[in-house]
Amino acid sequence: MILWIKNARIATMDEDIPEASSAVVNGKYFAYVGDEAGAKQYVESQPDRDVRELDAGQRRIIPGFNDSHMHYLHYVKTKIHVDLTGTTSMRELIDRMREGLRHYDPKSGLWFVGEGWNHDFFEDENRFPTRRDLDLISTEHPIMVQRACGHIGCLNSKALELFDMTTKEAVEYSKYADVDETGEMTGVIKESLFDYFKSKMPAPSIEALVEMMIDYQSDLFESGITSVQSDEYNYTPEGTFFELQDRLRREAEQKRLRLRISGQALYFKPDALEEAFANGYDHTYGNPTLHISSTKLLVDGSLGARTALMRQPYADDPETSGLAMFTQEELDELVMISHRNNTPAVIHAIGDKAIEMCLNAIERARKTMPYLTPRHGIVHCQVTDMDLIQRFKELDVVAYIQPVFIDYDMNIIYDRVGRELAETSYAWKAYKDLGIHHPFGTDCPVEPFDPFKGIYCAVTRKGFKSDQPYVPGQALSVEEAVYAYTAEGAYASGHECIKGKIKEGFLADFAVLDKDLFSISPEEILETSVDLTYVDGECVFDRAAAIDR
Ligand SMILES: [Zn+2]
Incomplete structure (x- = not known):
């Protein structure tokens, strides 16, 4: 199949041809990038007569965005947690959690989790929540609330009890677990101890996580993002990180996973890293959709x-x-x-x-x-x-x-x-x-x-x-920012010869915007949206179709 993109304003991010008005996708790749006449000549020279046209109506087209560091699985999990972003007081945090508790199903076996708070924005009390605050929400169900930074969390008394961490251990880890003046844990835990704890927390099954990752990729396509470099390690059930990679890789082969994910695989210990490499989970693992790009360290x-x-x-x-x-x-x-x-x-x-x-x-x-x-x-x-x-x-x-x-x-x-x-x-x-x-x-x-x-x-x-x-x-400049969000991302994951630009021989991942980013005011950048997103030359998001539904 051939896709002929016409009547467009294409910012290619390719310094040889920075601007183009037409491009042709043959299969998954850009086969021609340039002007209308050149595109026509290319299309007519091809034996394949299955030609579809995309009339861009003079809209701006850019390569698909590449988010070079995020936590996609964590994002997916926030969908089942209480959203605490934007809370402006301790009172509001507690109220939002109480409201969320009405939808919490203890039979799921999962803890009741909220995330996204930042005490710097609290107007009543400028401090971390403690177990005492969270016990006001429930003493029956285990509760954890995570700060927006992802490095600090607080547990209620029930969660501390289930976590089974003794005060003695808390003193041992005192750098990472706050203790009050009586020597008791306040429920606040930090950094590597918090990471360890998250990896131990009951989590949805690996099958459920994979399905959620497939479901929510549409959220990213809606923003024109076609590639992410993602650190998932802390958000997979303990010991299942590589199983998750293997499952996602198969889903990519089946074309159910279309979002390109470059894994930034997190490690804390040399032994675990050596073992992963010995088992083949290095930068050569994967396929063009799902692979491991790097070792993440904190x-x-x-x-x-x-x-x-x-x-x-x-x-x-x-x-x-x-x-x-x-x-x-x-x-x-x-x-x-x-x-x-x-x-x-x-x-x-x-x-x-x-x-x-x-x-x-x-x-x-x-x-x-x-x-x-x-x-x-x-x-x-x-x-x-x-x-x-x-x-x-x-x-x-x-x-x-x-x-x-x-x-x-x-x-x-x-x-x-x-x-x-x-x-x-x-x-x-x-x-x-x-x-x-x-x-x-x-x-x-x-x-x-x-x-x-x-x-x-x-x-x-x-x-x-x-x-x-x-x-x-x-x-x-806007051009430099878009370049950093596309071509530079491809370089970082080792894919600068295959994606990140609208260029002959590159994967046809691109977004059609409703405004011309390069000629609008900065305020209008915030109002820009994506009309269409393509991966491998196939439409994965269509705003008009989404509205019709
Ligand atoms: Zn991060």
Whole structure:
């Protein structure tokens, strides 16, 4: 089958032909990109007479978006949890959970979960919820509420009882489990302990999870997203991560899974990483829809919770400079194992100290085995000075950026780290100008996956409610932002020769927009929507058809 795209304004992201008015898809691939006359000539030269036409009516077409870091399975699971995003008080958190409890089915065997709160927005009490607060919702059912950052959670008394963690253990893990003045656990748990706990929590069956992942891919297609790079590990039932990969891979072969998922497989221990590689779960695993792109590692926490690891104590809390999940030696070992297997390590690091540790580990691996060149990267890379950014260039490190983060972070960064460091942080244009690869993403569900929000933040350097921009000199153009959201994403997952551009020989993944992103005001970017989304040259989302239904 041939698909002939006519009467279009195509932003190809291909520097050889940046703009085209017509393109032809033959099978899954773009076979021609250029003007109407060239397209006609190509179509007429083909023996295949099954030609369909897509008259774009002068609408803007771009490559499908690639969200370079998110948690797709976690997003899917938020659909069965109480949504606590936007809560402005402890009172409201409790009320929303009480309301949600009416729909909770204890027979499911699952815990009652809410997520998305951020105590910085609480107007009554500026603190984490505790077991006492959650016991007001229920003492009969186990309850967990997770902060928007995903690094901190709180359990009620019933959940603590089921989790079976003794006060003695809590004291042992005191860095990660808050204890009150009487020595009792408050219910607040953090970071790696929270991750461990989530992996132990009762979860829907693996079959149910796969079906949910297939069902909800349409949400992403509706936003023009055709590829994601996703870290699912903490959200699969314990010990089933590879089974999930195998099942998704089969669903991709059956064409039930169309969303392209590059796995950022999370590890904490060298043994587990070695074992995964020994079993073939390295960067060569998978097919063009479902594969493993990298080893995900976590070095620190979040800026909001002051668990991001800093070289200096926090300006607004000199008692702490954040939390390190690994020593330098431990991190070096994990990065080295991944490097030795030619698989990129992509490492969550937010504070400048954490970023420095990542760069040190990558430098060591590159020097030890210079004949291997996996595309190591740092996810978030928020708090930086220019010397650190220069090292990204020298060590060829990919910067995974979430532009939408400034909506919240621009309000706290000056308080957390002081003016000087704040003004060299989130320095997106610096990465671009130095030629450092800088794919865009959202960390969804920490932030919504809507790519137009990210483009808006990248272009304006503003939050959605702010008048003043944050370090406007680091703004990118719309073209640069779209490039970071498409072609750069493809580079990061190792697919720059096959997707991320509208180019002959590339997979025909693209989106038709209702507005021309490149000629509208920044405010209108936020009102842009996707009319049509194609994967492999086949329509996977059609707004008109969705409305008709
Ligand atoms: Zn993440």
